[in-house]
Amino acid sequence: MKVIKPKFIAPVLVLAISAIAGGLLIITAPEAERRVPPPVIPTVEVMPLRAQDHMVTLASRGTVSPRTKSTLIAEVAGRVTGVSPDFRPGGFFEAGDVLLTLDARDYENTVTMMRSELAQTRLALEEERARVEQARVDWKRFGESGSPSGLVLRKPQLASKQAAVNAAMAKLRQAELELERTRVTAPYAGRILEKSVDIGQYVTPGALLASLYAIDYVEVRLPLADEQIAFVDLPETYRGASRPERGGAVPPGEGRGDMPESPPEPATGPPVTVSARIGGKDYQWTGNVVRVEGSIDIQTRQSFVVARIDDPYAPRGGRPPLKVGTFVKAEIQGRVLTGIFVIPMVAVHSGDRVWLVDENEKLEQRQVEVLWRNAGQVIIGEGLDEGELLVLTPLPYGISGTTVRFASEGGGEDSEPQ
Known part of the structure; x- marks a missing residue:
């Protein structure tokens, strides 16, 4: 019979006692009270x-552009003999100001010769009228019956002399017109964008003299999405809306083949406020939407309206001018x-x-x-x-x-x- 050694008895007793104590603690442990947390009421x-x-405000953005941009072209040949102090990039000018003068001596001589030619043709016309009158007197003196023919009264010769006078007058007007064109004048109030000639340079007809643009007002092309258009009243135009009915009377100056004497004023649309940051400060200008472009952008599916800002270069309370090319933010006043x-x-x-x-x-x-x-x-x-x-x-x-x-x-x- 195998005898258990005493050194193994102590650990076994410790484990047995621990198990019995743990079981007693579990059996006699108090039961935990379960509590329901109060509901959390959000504030x-x-x-x-x-x-x-x-009032709805429509936001958009665009770039300032001139209402008219032109190139100044020489109509006659000559050497530049005079340049206005305002004929420089950024220079302002008014309508009718002389910007350049060309050497006019050749054209003055041509005017003198055309005046002489006109005087000679008028003299020849008066002499021919005297011959016509003499032919009428001779016809009566010779007692011829009936009325004299046009050839007897020298009517073809008289018409030829009259045509020569008219041609001489046309040549004189053309010579005076070319002389006038040696003084290059501004077609409207504007500003020089770029000049291409200077004093002493010889120019030919069709030569580019300068690029310029009008300054009476500027325009801003603004895109609008379809959902924005529903909340603004735009100055749309329709075919025939401003023309008389077909077959009706056409007022003078507004014929179907004639241009009106002056362009009509654009329709006034909703007010627009444009703003730009210049020199670290924000400035605003006010204007109106004046027209809607006739097509929708095929890429963005947006319509474009054009806002007009009058007198953008006028000094008002230290506000800088609204220059062409400025990127601006726009707020268009919509419906209420x-x-x-x-x-x-x-x-x-x-x-x-x-x-x-x-x-x-x-x-x-x-x-x-x-x-x-x-x-x-x-x-x-x-x-x-x-x-x-x-x-x-x-x-x-x-x-x-x-x-x-x-x-x-x-x-x-x-x-x-x-």
Whole structure:
């Protein structure tokens, strides 16, 4: 029989005693009391809804361009003998100002010769008239019967002399016109963009003298998306809207083959405010939309309107001029929407849904009709009622029917959006 050694008895006894003690502790341990945590009531900030009228503002951007840009071309040949001090890049000029003068001596000589030729043809015409009168007298003196023929009265010779006078007058007018063209004048009030000639240079007909543009007003081409056009009244034009009916009387100066004496004033559209940052400061100019372009951009699917800014170079209160090429931001005044709700953008969640608090202080989620979005604001047309409480606090895990409490006393009646 194998005998257990004493050194193994002690560990076995310790394990047995520990197991018995642990079992007793488990059996006699007090039962834990289960407690249900109180419900967490979220605190929300609300604002009462008030229907109001709101003017829509359409944002756009564009680049300032001149209303007219031209190239100044020499109409006669000659050497440049005089240059205006304003004939330089950036120089201003008024309509009719002399910008360049060409050597006019050859053209003055031509005018003198044409005047002499005209005088000679007029003398020949008077002599021929005297011969006609003499032929009539001779016919009567010889007692010829009947009326004299045109050849007897020298009518063909008289017509030839009259035609020679008319031709001489036309040559004189042409010579005077070419002499006048040696003084190159400004076609309108404007500014020099680039000059191509200077004093002493010889130019030929058709030579480029300078590039210039008008300064009475500038234009800004502004893109508008389709959803923006629905909220603004644009000065659209239609075929035949400003013309008389076919077959009707045509007023003088407005014939179908004639140009009117002066271009009609453009239709006045909605006001526009353009702004630009110049020298670290923001400046604004006001104008109007004057026309809508006739096509839609095939790449962006946007329409373009043209805004007009009058007198952009006039000094007003230290404001710098609105130069051609300036990139500007534009705000176009749109329509006035009545009976709508303007709420903070933070209150509108995905799917155009908002949270409301009902009369029992419980959450209610509702889908609304979004008409327009401005910076920080959303305009709601349908889905809300006067006096309802709109939740401004973000509720990423909100559930309809959850009881809430207000962040301000009074149930949100006097709270305002932050």
